[in-house]
Amino acid sequence: MVSARRGTLRLLRALMLGAVVVPAALFAYVAWVSWGSIVQLTDDRLVRSLDVLHEQALKVLTTGNLVLDEIVESVENATPDQITAREGELHRRLKRVADLLPQVQSIWVIDRDGYALANSYFVPAPRGASLADRDFFRAQIDRDVGTYVSSVYTPRLIEGPSFFSMSRRLNGPNGSFQGVASVSMLPGDFEKFYREIARSPGEVFALMREDGAFLARWPAGPLADTKLPAASRFFGEIARAPQRGLYSGVSRIDGVERRVGYRRIEGFPVYVVASVEAASIRAEWLAGLRGHLVFGLPATLLLLWVLWVAHQRTASLYAEAMRREAAETALRQAQRLEAVGRLTGGVAHDFNNLLMVISGSADRLRRLVDGEKESRLVEMITTAAKRGETLTRQLLSFSRQQAVSPQSIDLAQRMPELSELIRRSLADDVEVVIDVPGRVCPVKVDPSEFEVAVLNICVNARDAMPKGGRLVVRVRDAVLDEEGENGLAGAFVSLSFIDTGTGIPEELLPRVFEPFFTTKETAKGTGLGLSQVYGFARQAGGDVRITSRVGEGTRVTLWLPWVAFEPAAVAEAPQEPATRSA
Ligand SMILES: Nc1ncnc2c1ncn2[C@@H]1O[C@H](COP(=O)(O)OP(=O)(O)O)[C@@H](O)[C@H]1O
Ligand SMILES: [Mg+2]
Structure with missing residues (x-):
């Protein structure tokens, strides 16, 4: 066509x-x-x-x-x-x-x-x-x-x-x-x-x-x-x-x-x-x-x-x-992810309740038993329940049922601060470029969810660049109208991660946000990384887009709503970006 x-x-x-x-x-x-x-x-x-x-x-x-x-x-x-x-x-x-x-x-x-x-x-x-x-x-x-x-x-x-x-x-x-x-x-x-x-x-x-x-x-x-x-x-x-x-x-x-x-x-x-x-x-x-x-x-x-x-x-x-x-x-795609989200959310929720019962009971049981062998068995139950909780938390975050506590952060300032974390999550032979504008780019997100999302994206970039390469982290502010690529409208901050890795074949692109979708072997990938990123972005009122060319690299872009800084969060008055509409 x-x-x-x-x-x-x-x-x-x-x-x-x-x-x-x-x-x-x-x-x-x-x-x-x-x-x-x-x-x-x-x-x-x-x-x-x-x-x-x-x-x-x-x-x-x-x-x-x-x-x-x-x-x-x-x-x-x-x-x-x-x-x-x-x-x-x-x-x-x-x-x-x-x-x-x-x-x-x-x-x-x-x-x-x-x-x-x-x-x-x-x-x-x-x-x-x-x-x-x-x-x-x-x-x-x-x-x-x-x-x-x-x-x-x-x-x-x-x-x-x-x-x-x-x-x-x-x-x-x-x-x-x-x-x-x-x-x-x-x-x-x-x-x-x-x-x-x-x-x-x-x-x-x-x-x-x-x-x-x-x-x-x-x-x-x-x-x-x-x-x-x-x-x-x-x-x-x-x-x-x-x-x-x-x-x-x-x-x-x-x-x-x-x-x-x-x-x-x-x-x-x-x-x-x-x-x-x-x-x-x-x-x-x-x-x-x-x-x-x-x-x-x-x-x-x-x-x-x-x-x-x-x-x-x-x-x-x-x-x-x-x-x-x-x-x-x-x-x-959004509708499908929505449906999958509701389903996994419901299952994860019930599952979480079960796991809480299991880990609560295991805690009480630990106090009751004193044999070494029994204690080890209880310990194993506790560990398994913890892993299960981590998993369900990830699923809940994808279905946006995770309780979050959003705070205003300025990405123009935050990303340079995270550069060490980003560098450590990548191999040594990957060059990292942090590119932020000279003005504030405030967004309102849950800080720990945000960090997890950044890590998830970086880990994917690392996996995609086994022979080294370059990762550009770019922050920009922009006003979008509904005609734009995302169907989003208003003032936004975009956060892009551009790697020079293997890229993603066109036919797989629509599926990468699905929970449990992975192309990696069982030990390496869970297929939950980008699901978390998706859930995080949607919960923050924004969106995430991924474009890629096989052999050239991948660009993951988070679009997060531009928010006025709350006065308590920064000492000086917020500086509005020139592009922001009234
Ligand atoms: N930067 C990237 N470069 C190439 N492929 C990627 C990239 N990010 C994600 N992918 C593809 O998307 C799939 C899903 O990613 P993700 O949800 O993080 O799961 P996982 O990393 O556990 O496989 C990956 O298996 C990989 O095929
Ligand atoms: Mg991943």
């Missing part, structure tokens, strides 16, 4: 645990799967963006290349003077091309010293400053590097927005350096395009040289002299996979974590780069998860709550049933 109840409660607790663990595990699984698919989705989007960026950049750069082809063809092998002579015609031609292509800012023909010979803007070309320090010029001096893509500059000879150049070497006879042709491209045109295709705020698009110099970027920012730091992960990635790739990393520029995709533009040392902030990927993921939580969490909580309520109800129901069963058992 008890184990079935425990099983039910355990099942409910397991269900509660399951109601948390199973949804949590499912949620974790869903979160993991959806993280995977979000990452996949992000990569797909990046790749699609890169396709578009690549398409556009390739078109623009290829156009620039065609324009360069055109210029080189028309000015190659011409001397600077010849070019200057044709400047007007050249200008018109360049201007026509530049006007046709929105991404082209201007087109220039530059001589070997870096001065403009012709351009798409003005005739005559501005010659106020040399462009010999620009990289699109310097790169071509030593040898023909084909089409060179420069970094971003602010214009020097004209007013206008920043630009980057595509340049080509102008070769003189036998490959000598004659200057460069250059097409200035507008990053702004790229940015406009990037803005159009950007979908979410976390996205960054860029056109970048393989050395990390930015040519165009969205969201737009200053480009002249902006370059990826040398430690950027980008360089490691393009060294491994020069054509295209995807990676995650923390930006060396703004410290933001991003998922980055890149793709090299066919035929140019230039990449398109698309990236999205990791935070916005996570935000998208979390938004998805919130959707799951909105449904899952309330259902889980509801289930948990229902199980919890069921558990609490069941537990309190079981506790109630257990209390009732315990009370019923205690009542039954």
